[in-house]
Structures are given as structure tokens and as C-alpha cells.
């Protein structure tokens with residue numbers, strides 16, 4: 001069976017997440033917009049969509065020819081008591097009039113329908129959800145897929161903006177990215193996860209929602225510890241999540257091993273440096289990079305003490321984009337000397353054009 005995944009804003013990251021969650025998948029075709037994979041078993045699309053942070057839609061490939069008849073047959077077999085709403089989305093190919101042709105076929109067959117259109121080439125998750133419509137995807141003029149699940153935009157919005165505390169100074173991790181990072185760890189749900197820079201608790205929140213129950217969170221700041229506790233309490237009230245396996249405490253990461261015995265994996269976004277305007281001088285930037293390098297190296301040295309062999313670290317590094325130059329923390333070789341192996345060879349970047357500090361996601365395992 002072939003499935004199509006519509007990728008989020010940072011396609012490499014979305015693909016890495018899908019392949020981490022579905023390691024047996026065979027990649028058939030990949031672009032910046034979509035990934036087509038082949039699997040032996042059927043997937044539970046709604047469940048998988050909820051699990052993935054970087055996928056916007058999941059569909060099943062129904063044909064490698066995109067004829068109006070293929071869509072008509074499916075709609076005919078899914079007739080409802082009310083009007084049949086449907087739309088066609090185009091990825092990596094120009095918009096076509098497939099929708100109108102299908103509408104013609106449905107009219108001929110006396111099936112009442114409404115063609116949902118949008119100004120964009122593809123119907124968004126918002127349009128599909130609000131119109132309760134079937135969506136068919138034409139992918140690079142090569143594959144036709146039927147959408148089975150779309151991203152729950154309201155749920156993400158609620159978790160990002162609805163929770164009591166958002167740290168506007170340090171900046172909160174977007175919940176979707178938190179989910180991607182946890183999935184990239186490939187840790188089983190029974191394992192213990194630690195976020196030693198927990199801030200307002202986004203990673204812990206998303207890990208709980210993904211089904212992990214043994215989670216530690218720590219931070220050097222009293223306020224962050226408090227914020228995390230408040231946000232988790234809110235999550236418990238709203239989602240009925242059990243917090244009995246979570247442990248939130250104050251700790252400077254440089255002394256982590258004094259407070260933690262062992263965890264199976266660390267998933268974290270450390271301090272990324274002060275917000276930048278882009279006009280800072282090179283001396284200022286060098287100092288920021290030097291300070292952050294020291295903090296990150298101390299953190300990784302502590303991680304090596306609390307992780308077992310093959311223990312995993314998924315961590316955000318800042319990637320500075322200044323005057324078309326990209327500057328990363330020059331510490332990968334030192335981290336490898338500490339006994340870590342870098343797992344991801346391709347750069348996994350998260351950011352938006354114009355942003356001065358991008359997030360680079362790195363995955364290490366301890367030897």
C-alpha cells in the first residue's frame with residue numbers, strides 16, 4: 001500500500017520524523033511538498049496524524065493515473081444523506097479542472113454534491129475540517145491520493161496559546177516541533193525521558209500526550225519550574241493526563257548528574273542565546289557563540305553521565321543566519337570525543353525565512 005504525507009514548513013524534518021516513526025517504510029518519492037511511502041500493512045491514519053508533528057495531511061494513493069472516474073467511483077461509494085462535499089488539492093503541479101469534471105460525473109449520476117475550492121492550489125486542513133469535505137490530492141501529476149486525516153490545527157493552537165504560561169522571554173518551543181523531536185528519539189513509551197532545560201514545559205506536555213508517562217523536567221530557573229508545573233496542571237485538567245510519573249525540579253544542567261541517576265533519553269531545547277536583531281557586531285556574536293558552546297559542552301558532558309549505552313539525545317542547537325552566512329556552534333567534534341555518535345547526517349533545520357536564529361535539531365547516541 002502506498003501512502004502520501006503532505007509535509008510541514010520544514011520538509012527534511014517532517015520526512016525524518018515519518019521515517020523514525022515508520023522505520024519499515026520504503027520511500028517511493030519525495031519532494032519538498034510530499035513524501036510517498038510503501039508499507040505492507042494498512043495504517044491507522046487518524047492515530048498516525050495525531051502522533052506526527054510535521055505532517056499536514058495523510059492520504060492513501062488510489063491510483064497512478066488521475067482520472068475523474070477514479071474520484072467519482074470513490075465518492076459514489078461514499079454517498080451520504082446530505083450533500084457530498086469534495087475538493088481537489090494539487091501539490092508540485094499546476095491546478096487543473098479535475099474537480100469540475102468529477103462534479104459533472106456526479107451530476108450525471110444524480111448525486112448531489114458541492115465542489116469546495118480555495119484560492120490556493122491545495123485545500124488546507126482548516127478548509128477541509130470546516131467544510132467536512134472529501135479531499136483528493138494530485139501529486140506531481142503522478143499520483144492520486146485520497147486524504148484520510150488532516151492536522152488538528154485547533155488542538156495545536158489551544159496547546160500553544162491556551163495554556164496558562166508562555167515564556168515570551170526565553171521563547172517556547174512550538175508544540176509541533178516538540179512532538180517531532182520526541183518522535184525522532186525513537187524511544188519506546190515505557191522509557192524515561194528528561195528535558196533538562198524545560199522552560200515552560202512544552203516538551204513534557206507533548207511527551208505526555210504522545211503516551212510517555214515517566215518524564216523528568218528540570219531548569220535552572222525557579223520561574224521555569226513553576227511555569228512547567230502550572231502548565232502541566234492545566235493539561236491534566238483539560239486532557240485528563242496522569243501526572244504521577246512526572247518529576248519537575250530545579251537544577252543547573254552543569255550539575256545534572258548530582259540529581260539524576262539514569263534516564264533513557266534526553267530531548268531538549270537549551271538556551272539559544274539572546275534575541276538578535278541582525279545588526280550586532282561580530283565581537284558580540286563571537287561572545288554569544290563562545291558562551292553557548294561552553295554551556296552546551298558542559299550539558300553534553302553531564303548527559304554522558306546519566307545516559308546508558310545507546311541512550312539518545314535529541315537537542316536543538318542555535319544556527320545563526322547573519323548576512324547570508326550560517327554560523328553553528330563549532331563543538332560537534334568535541335561532543336564526539338565525549339563518546340557520542342551523531343545519528344542524523346542531513347541538517348534538520350526549523351525556522352522561517354527572515355528569522356535570525358534557526359533551530360538545528362541534532363540527534364546523538366551514547367556509545
Ligand SMILES: C[S@@+](CC[C@H](N)C(=O)[O-])C[C@H]1O[C@@H](n2cnc3c(N)ncnc32)[C@H](O)[C@@H]1O
Pocket residue numbers: 167170171172173174196197198199200201202203218219220221224251252253254268269270271272
Ligand atoms: C529556550 S528555553 C526552553 C524553552 C522550552 N523548550 C519551552 O518550550 O518552554 C531555555 C531554558 O533554559 C534554561 N537554562 C538556561 N541555562 C540553564 C542551565 N545552566 N541549566 C538549566 N537550565 C538552564 C532557562 O531558564 C530557560 O528556561
